[in-house]
Amino acid sequence: MNFPINLYTTWRSQVVVGKSTTWHINLYTSLFLIWQCGHLNDEGVKYILMMIVKEKSFSTAKAMLAVLWQTNEIGRDRLLNHKYVKTLCHNKNKGTYRSCISRLCKNKLIRRDYNNIIGLTGSGRGAALFSFIEAEAKFHKKEQKWDGGWRIVFFDIPEHKRKYRDYLRKVLKLVGFNEFQKSIWIYPYPVPAFLKDLIFEYNIKPHVRFITTNLIDNDSDLRKIFDLV
Numbered sequence: 001m002n003f004p005i006n007l008y009t010t011w012r013s014q015v016v017v018g019k020s021t022t023w024h025i026n027l028y029t030s031l032f033l034i035w036q037c038g039h040l041n042d043e044g045v046k047y048i049l050m051m052i053v054k055e056k057s058f059s060t061a062k063a064m065l066a067v068l069w070q071t072n073e074i075g076r077d078r079l080l081n082h083k084y085v086k087t088l089c090h091n092k093n094k095g096t097y098r099s100c101i102s103r104l105c106k107n108k109l110i111r112r113d114y115n116n117i118i119g120l121t122g123s124g125r126g127a128a129l130f131s132f133i134e135a136e137a138k139f140h141k142k143e144q145k146w147d148g149g150w151r152i153v154f155f156d157i158p159e160h161k162r163k164y165r166d167y168l169r170k171v172l173k174l175v176g177f178n179e180f181q182k183s184i185w186i187y188p189y190p191v192p193a194f195l196k197d198l199i200f201e202y203n204i205k206p207h208v209r210f211i212t213t214n215l216i217d218n219d220s221d222l223r224k225i226f227d228l229v
Contacts, residue, residue: 058088060100062131069132073119084135137174140192150216151191154184155208164204178225188226
């Protein structure tokens with residue numbers, strides 16, 4: 001049986017950075033396709049594995065925006081040698097880097113001068129911030145080692161500050177927190193500095209509590225969630 005590309009296009013999901021759009025297939029969709037088809041030929045299996053790897057990689061655009069959030073502006077060579085670009089990007093082709101920079105400039109998320117100094121525009125700051133958080137979260141996950149403690153964030157952010165509440169949820173998910181109950185999130189590892197900065201941000205600080213504890217009774221279910229058993 002050949003790879004069912006029609007099913008792939010039906011169950012695809014969309015990822016948008018600026019105005020550029022790429023399509024990818026996630027692991028759950030891959031498993032669904034295998035279940036639907038019963039079996040795949042070698043070409044189909046290779047295609048699925050390639051798409052899974054592609055999803056797990058960090059897009060070049062996100063990596064560049066993350067660097068620019070930190071630096072605001074940077075030379076092209078230093079940008080391409082930054083740890084976010086070198087470590088997180090799956091595709092390290094120079095042509096990809098050039099086209100990505102051109103696309104981000106066209107979408108007015110970054111600017112470039114004649115000396116190849118690349119800077120972040122006002123329009124690009126929102127995308128750059130989330131890219132930076134996601135990049136830091138990925139590096140943070142690589143360094144995870146459980147110390148036996150639990151980190152708990154719980155909040156009751158009022159409706160008129162909903163955008164801050166939604167933003168906090170997104171960041172908690174990116175870091176790896178699990179929503180144990182409504183508005184109560186738990187995580188077993190030390191949290192990155194940028195998350196603490198967000199929790200204690202002026203607009204949400206009165207509505208958020210952060211707890212570190214070494215003892216939670218009957219935590220076997222939590223250990224299973226984070227593969228600590």
